[in-house]
Amino acid sequence: MIPGYFYQPGSSRVQECTARHSGDSIAIYADDECLCESSVETLQVSAHLPGQASELTFSDGARFVPLDTGYRWPFQRRKSALLARLESNLVLIAGALVATPVLLYALLFKLVPGIAVTAVQTMPDVVVEQMGQQSMTLIERTALSPSELSAEQQQAVRDLWQDTLAQLDLSVDKYRIDVYRSDHFGANAFALPHGQVVVTDELALLLAEQPDALRAILLHEIGHVERMHSIRLASQAAVASIAIAILLGDMDIVAEVVLGSGSALMDLQFSQNMEWEADNYALAQLARLGYSGEDFAQALESLVSLDEDEEHSWLKYLSTHPSLQERIEHARTYTLSP
Secondary structure, three states: OOOEEEEOOOOEEEEEEEEEOOOOOOEEEEEOOEEEEEEHOOOEEEEEEOOOOOOEEEOOOOEEEEEOOOOOOOHHHHHHHHHHHHHHHHHHHHHHHHHHHHHHHHHHHHHHHHHHHHHHHHHHHHHHHHHHHHHHHHHHHHEEEOOOOHHHHHHHHHHHHHHHHHHHHHOOOOOOOEEEEEEOOOOOOEOOOOOOEEEEOOOHHHOOOOOOHHHHHHHHHHHHOOOOOOHHHHHHHHHHHHHHHHOOOOOHHHHHHHHHHHHHHHOOOOOOHHHHHHHHHHHHHHHHHHHHHHHHHHHHHHHHHOOOOOOOOOOHHHHHHHOOHHHHHHHHHOOOOO
């Protein structure tokens, strides 16, 4: 007789009882009352794992759990021996310890980015537009306020923007620029997925006497839009979260990812590779339009001159970006490929 607990089907009720194994059948008794009886062929036996009782599940959903976690049913070998052998094989365990981080690296840093790049190519324009607009709404509420620049100063930025779009033959319907004051971003500019670029008062004032340097910054932001960096990062984060949720067995996170992907764009920090891509886009367009990479270098040098200790400074924003000095040197040595 094997003492244990019996769980009634479809109920959380539990009874202390004993299991009696005879031939090809199992019977569950509470005192002298037979609660359940079944052929071993119709039973499901839980995996043979160290420290866990081998639980029996009957065809109607009832369960029997032995008190002795080390007890193994005589017929268990043919029902769950494979997993037990895998769990106790030291070579396989060592192999799994080595292979797991390798597979996770391949999954998160190779497969997921590849899927993300493919996914953004098929993403409908309306989705991109919605993501951009929703992100801008959140950013505007939390980190931006109306520009305090004069109408002439704001118009100078817009004129430079329109001139740049015209020279690049880019759509004025897709691309737009807005000027805001921001205590959060400081001297900064950023682009949203649907083509909206925001320039802060601080950046416009910093580069007011260097319009070509500001043009270089605007080209850098256009580069982010052209290469779909925001969408790629959001898609990558979503695919990675779903992959992890599937691996860990928690699908609730999938809904959170889907619902929260728009707001997540607000906190995106561009990866270094994407920053280099945007830099190279700006430098290539500057060269194509007859400007120099020196304009981009001067813009970055102006940002270097800002107080590094200032809270929310551009340099703090750049903490996840490539080194400014590296980017300045790259801009000065950049040559357009034939």
